[in-house]
Amino acid sequence: MGKKNNKGMTYEKAGINIKAAKNSIDLSRADIEATYTNEVLADLGLFASAVDLKNILAEYRHPVMVTSTDGAGTITWVAKKANKIFTAGWFRIGYSVAAHCFADIATLGAKPKVFLNSISAEKINPATNREILFGMSQACQEADCILGGGETAEMPDIICREQYDVCGTAIGFVERDKMIIAPRLIQPGDVIIGIESWGLHLNGLSLARKILFKSFWQRLSLNQQLKKQVPGGKTIVQELLRGMPNYGPIILSLLNKTHHKDWPIHGLAHITGGGLKDNIERLLPEDCQTKIYKSALPSAPIFSYLQKKGKVSDEEMFKTFNLGIGFIIIIPHQTTPFDLISRIKSFIRQKGGLKSFLIGEIVKGEKGVEFII
Incomplete structure (x- = not known):
């Protein structure tokens, strides 16, 4: 050599x-x-x-x-x-x-x-x-x-x-x-429980960065911009790097109970890329439509801030961000005890310290997701 x-x-x-x-x-x-x-x-x-x-x-x-x-x-x-x-x-x-x-x-x-x-x-x-x-x-x-x-x-x-x-x-x-194969189980009359997110999680960050940093060079250094406070009391960097909850262990603990007949589950969705709209739609049979109540979604100031600052349309927000809901559970409503929703919400709070909300329902119609007041 x-x-x-x-x-x-x-x-x-x-x-x-x-x-x-x-x-x-x-x-x-x-x-x-x-x-x-x-x-x-x-x-x-x-x-x-x-x-x-x-x-x-x-x-x-x-x-x-x-x-x-x-x-x-x-x-x-x-x-x-x-x-x-x-x-x-x-x-x-x-x-x-x-x-x-x-x-x-x-x-x-x-x-x-x-x-x-x-x-x-x-x-x-x-x-x-x-x-x-x-x-x-x-x-x-x-x-x-x-x-x-x-x-x-x-x-x-x-x-x-x-x-x-x-x-x-x-x-x-x-x-x-x-196995929970949602399109084979979901039917009209089912209701949707949404588990809160911590914020953006890992999706929509490219759009969020463009909105938040598109003009930082004109006014502030990047470090100054990262330290800027946004609605909700956190800084930009704290919001962007909050991460996400570990939903998996919570959901699996819930499934251990729901395999009993009085705790049935028809569908589960992780709200990732594609936002609320696309991730719910992929669960649906061809003859089912989802109605999401916009008023039932939790208040998440970072999303309204991004929408206002970036002049983002409602449609774009729905298909990009989780809007405060990181995971959803679809359960039958008409054939289960009236208090099932309360029991599931209580279980999620106890196991994971997370709030959950009744955010929508499944109706008969053309496959899709509609956001209503």
Whole structure:
């Protein structure tokens, strides 16, 4: 190979620091291993993770695997810019990416068993990675899910300006005859319970950023803009980086009760990209329509602020943002006890500390969602 040439090109000079990726895993080892059970067979740091499924699948007569992959999206831009004035941002992103995937698979009734992650950046910062993985670990522990491993990649020239891309995948299981396939169950007369959101969650951030920061350079520095207070008493950065609740464990606890005949559920939806309109519509049979009472939606000042500041139409708001509702439950109304709604709302408050509201109903008609006063 010849003599060592200190002036020659190296992988590190090309923008890849292998030590940084290794250091980030070492920093997070305790957080990751805190999610491990006896079913984890491969040590952290090997080429793949391994989970013994014998005991896990023994819980099911006919197990169905359910998966979901999602990412943080452009909220990472805010976390990077606000890193010095709001240090909890990366933790909340990691937590929310995992919680987002858990909520997705909970809509079919599935319990997460393994969560995988992918963290890519122009330049890996071990401390930032540790915060992201710490957030994921916390969400996994709440959901009784193994943080099985993932990918950490530096991608100079592809990801620019020291930005991050954070994604995750949840793998879970559900008993086949307990799956909630909403279009097969929903019928006219059903009612809709909405569980409150914490704010924007991980969706609609590109539009929100354009509205909030489109003119900051004309008047204020970015840090000054991030610290600006918005209606509701929080600053812009606090609103954008609030993250989301971990709906999955709450919903699964509810399903453990609702498999009894006096607690029936016809549909579940996680309100993500597409807002209230699209995420409810995807549940509906062709002959059912949803009526959402606008007056029943919780007051969420950040959304009215964004609408006014950005001159956003009602239609655009409904198909972009969650408008204060992060998860919905559809139940039969005419064939169940009158107090079922109150019992479900009380259960959600007790398990997750979240408020819920009766926000709409299912009627016979052409498939779609209508927002009424």
